[in-house]
Amino acid sequence: MPDTIPMMGLGTYGRLEEEGIRAILSALEIGYRHIDTAQSYGSEPSVGEAVRRSGLDRDDVFITTKVAQKKLDRAQFLPSVETSLKDLQVDVIDLVLIHWPSIDPDVPFESYMEDLGRIQDQGKARHIGVSNFPIARLKQAEEILGSGRIHTDQVEIHPFLQNNKLVDFALSKGITPTAYMPLAQGRVADDPLLQEIAEKHDASASQVSLAWLMQRGIAVIPASASAERQKSNFDAQKIVLSKSDMERIATLDRGFRIVVPEVGPDWD
Numbered sequence: 553m554p555d556t557i558p559m560m561g562l563g564t565y566g567r568l569e570e571e572g573i574r575a576i577l578s579a580l581e582i583g584y585r586h587i588d589t590a591q592s593y594g595s596e597p598s599v600g601e602a603v604r605r606s607g608l609d610r611d612d613v614f615i616t617t618k619v620a621q622k623k624l625d626r627a628q629f630l631p632s633v634e635t636s637l638k639d640l641q642v643d644v645i646d647l648v649l650i651h652w653p654s655i656d657p658d659v660p661f662e663s664y665m666e667d668l669g670r671i672q673d674q675g676k677a678r679h680i681g682v683s684n685f686p687i688a689r690l691k692q693a694e695e696i697l698g699s700g701r702i703h704t705d706q707v708e709i710h711p712f713l714q715n716n717k718l719v720d721f722a723l724s725k726g727i728t729p730t731a732y733m734p735l736a737q738g739r740v741a742d743d744p745l746l747q748e749i750a751e752k753h754d755a756s757a758s759q760v761s762l763a764w765l766m767q768r769g770i771a772v773i774p775a776s777a778s779a780e781r782q783k784s785n786f787d788a789q790k791i792v793l794s795k796s797d798m799e800r801i802a803t804l805d806r807g808f809r810i811v812v813p814e815v816g817p818d819w820d
């Protein structure tokens with residue numbers, strides 16, 4: 553198991569009960585070794601069960617989870633991580649993220665960043681990181697925890713929302729960005745330019761989107777319930793895009809953001 557986040561992972565939003573367990577198990581059988589979940593998805597028990605059934609060594613699977621926005625206060629933070637450990641059936645979680653910065657004025661930023669550092673110090677998380685943090689929040693997080701502690705910032709990134717400012721900042725700090733919705737929830741499949749580039753590589757537009765992200769140094773966590781699409785997404789790791797392919801895909805950026813919560817952070 554590498555000591556850093558694997559570039560290819562499986563998203564598990566909506567993977568619940570037996571059907572969810574089977575979908576995660578099929579991804580593990582294909583070769584996925586990085587599984588992304590969150591307290592708020594309810595998929596932690598499915599992940600724990602799928603990893604157990606896979607028979608893989610615990611150390612061979614990199615598991616990421618996220619502390620829910622509602623659990624960031626001092627009273628709930630640590631107990632929520634204990635519950636995640638139990639649901640995931642593990643002694644230590646590979647990567648624990650803050651899912652969204654808190655919007656509750658009674659929950660200070662310092663408090664949950666300190667708790668995040670504490671769970672790593674206590675050996676409950678091998679790595680720690682954040683999600684949906686703009687640059688200003690990332691800087692603040694590093695001020696509190698010290699540089700080099702934040703492993704990833706998981707944010708929405710796909711060809712239609714390229715997030716270049718944030719990606720460049722994170723990479724300059726040695727933080728690997730993780731792209732959620734790397735397929736723009738399936739929309740990239742219909743893009744004519746991605747399709748044209750895909751044809752050259754005997755690939756699909758979805759694979760090209762994933763390859764483009766990974767070649768920029770961004771980890772990806774596409775989700776699929778279908779074993780066939782999981783395999784196709786996984787195989788995107790074999791594609792090598794040319795400089796000209798990369799430059800053409802860069803032109804698709806149009807600031808198209810899918811996840812827009814009522815009270816979100818000020819994005820870069």
Ligand SMILES: NC(=O)c1ccc[n+]([C@@H]2O[C@H](COP(=O)([O-])OP(=O)(O)OC[C@H]3O[C@@H](n4cnc5c(N)ncnc54)[C@H](OP(=O)(O)O)[C@@H]3O)[C@@H](O)[C@H]2O)c1
Pocket residue numbers: 562563564565566588589651683684706707731732733734735736737738739741758759773774775776777778781782784785811
């Ligand atoms: N940190 C956060 O705040 C946050 C927010 C959103 C999501 N996430 C994470 O990111 C993961 C991925 O996000 P997402 O599922 O919303 O979006 P996504 O991975 O961009 O897209 C998934 C959708 O695309 C379809 N799909 C998958 N592979 C395909 C392929 N090769 N060709 C065509 N269609 C394909 C899937 O359908 P089928 O299932 O039918 O294949 C599904 O409808 C989530 O599961 C979650 O783990 C994190």
